[in-house]
Amino acid sequence: MKQIKNNIPLSDETDFSEDEFRLILNARSQRITVTRIDVLSILKANHNPLTISEIHENLKNRKTDLATVYRIIKLFTELGIVNEIDFKDEFKRYELVYDRHHHHHIVCRKCKKVENVETCILEDLEKLLGKKGYTEITHSLEFFGVCSECRH
Amino acid sequence: MKQIKNNIPLSDETDFSEDEFRLILNARSQRITVTRIDVLSILKANHNPLTISEIHENLKNRKTDLATVYRIIKLFTELGIVNEIDFKDEFKRYELVYDRHHHHHIVCRKCKKVENVETCILEDLEKLLGKKGYTEITHSLEFFGVCSECRH
DNA sequence: ATGGATGCAAATGATTTGCATGAAG
DNA sequence: CTTCATGCAAATCATTTGCATCCAT
Numbered sequence: 001m002k003q004i005k006n007n008i009p010l011s012d013e014t015d016f017s018e019d020e021f022r023l024i025l026n027a028r029s030q031r032i033t034v035t036r037i038d039v040l041s042i043l044k045a046n047h048n049p050l051t052i053s054e055i056h057e058n059l060k061n062r063k064t065d066l067a068t069v070y071r072i073i074k075l076f077t078e079l080g081i082v083n084e085i086d087f088k089d090e091f092k093r094y095e096l097v098y099d100r101h102h103h104h105h106i107v108c109r110k111c112k113k114v115e116n117v118e119t120c121i122l123e124d125l126e127k128l129l130g131k132k133g134y135t136e137i138t139h140s141l142e143f144f145g146v147c148s149e150c151r152h
Numbered sequence: 153m154k155q156i157k158n159n160i161p162l163s164d165e166t167d168f169s170e171d172e173f174r175l176i177l178n179a180r181s182q183r184i185t186v187t188r189i190d191v192l193s194i195l196k197a198n199h200n201p202l203t204i205s206e207i208h209e210n211l212k213n214r215k216t217d218l219a220t221v222y223r224i225i226k227l228f229t230e231l232g233i234v235n236e237i238d239f240k241d242e243f244k245r246y247e248l249v250y251d252r253h254h255h256h257h258i259v260c261r262k263c264k265k266v267e268n269v270e271t272c273i274l275e276d277l278e279k280l281l282g283k284k285g286y287t288e289i290t291h292s293l294e295f296f297g298v299c300s301e302c303r304h
Numbered sequence: 305a306t307g308g309a310t311g312c313a314a315a316t317g318a319t320t321t322g323c324a325t326g327a328a329g
Numbered sequence: 330c331t332t333c334a335t336g337c338a339a340a341t342c343a344t345t346t347g348c349a350t351c352c353a354t
Contacts (some may be wrong), residue, residue, distance in 0.1 A: 017195075032354095034352095035309080065310065067346085068311075071345090082208055082352085088238065090342090103295050109288070113353075118235060125269070129297060134299055135297060137258075138295070140294050141291060142292050142296070143289055145281060146286065146288050147286055181333095185327055187335075217335065217337070222319060223320090223335080
């Protein structure tokens with residue numbers, strides 16, 4: 001499923017508004033449910049990549065099944081609402097596509113703290129790959145290190 | 153386990169020689185077995201990231217258990233002989249650290265062909281992160297696209 | 305009303321582990 | 330001969346799926 005976000009009028013906010021979210025779901029005939037809105041809120045409240053079980057824990061005031069979280073996150077990923085991030089962990093993490101601009105992460109190897117890295121020197125590289133004949137190029141980039149607090 | 157490759161005299165080849173391999177294993181009191189040497193050869197013969205089961209298939213003239221392949225690859229990764237690569241697939245892939253210089257990949261989304269991307273504009277970025285207080289910084293970078301043969 | 309979303313339980317599939325045996329040093 | 334690597338089978342664990350029920354439209 002292709003991202004459709006670009007076909008939807010976007011607000012000036014850096015976050016998805018709930019209205020925008022509703023538009024995206026409607027455009028794909030996806031129902032707006034309490035659980036889906038809850039997951040959106042959790043992602044909005046945590047500007048950090050979350051694992052499936054972290055999202056699930058945040059939902060546990062209401063009784064939501066893990067399978068449902070998997071299904072919702074899969075849907076959100078297909079709709080371009082969420083980015084899947086691999087930190088070479090055992091778990092995938094998911095982050096709201098809350099910035100309209102691309103960014104990356106640096107993860108502390110010890111405390112697992114995540115900070116954003118805003119940059120796009122990679123655009124040139126993608127152009128280079130375009131010349132090699134590739135189309136629809138995307139990339140994923142993660143940094144790993146030990147943060148100042150963890151370095152004793 | 154830290155990479156120890158830097159403590160070992162390196163040949164001028166771009167590939168690990170078998171001697172070098174033996175030195176690395178010896179330095180860590182790891183035994184040199186037929187299966188381990190076979191896995192090394194398979195990785196040397198395929199300068200493309202391989203999945204565990206691809207490695208296993210290459211071994212199936214001799215009867216090697218999948219669990220053994222997992223164990224060997226885990227060891228090789230810890231020894232710095234092999235890099236683990238995530239292509240947002242369902243499978244992890246492993247590639248011999250055959251170049252002494254860092255490189256990345258571009259993967260065709262359709263035929264899964266892998267090409268190397270030689271570059272290191274990222275060194276500047278790592279310096280930047282160093283100023284932020286991070287140490288022991290590494291990164292992982294993958295590109296995804298559709299190659300010219302797959303674009304009809 | 306009707307089809308899609310969810311809960312529940314069972315299945316799947318990659319990866320790991322315990323244990324007995326065989327091979328490397 | 331002693332320790333560690335391997336084969337085998339079972340366990341583990343994240344993720345997926347089938348089905349009945351519930352809820353959004």
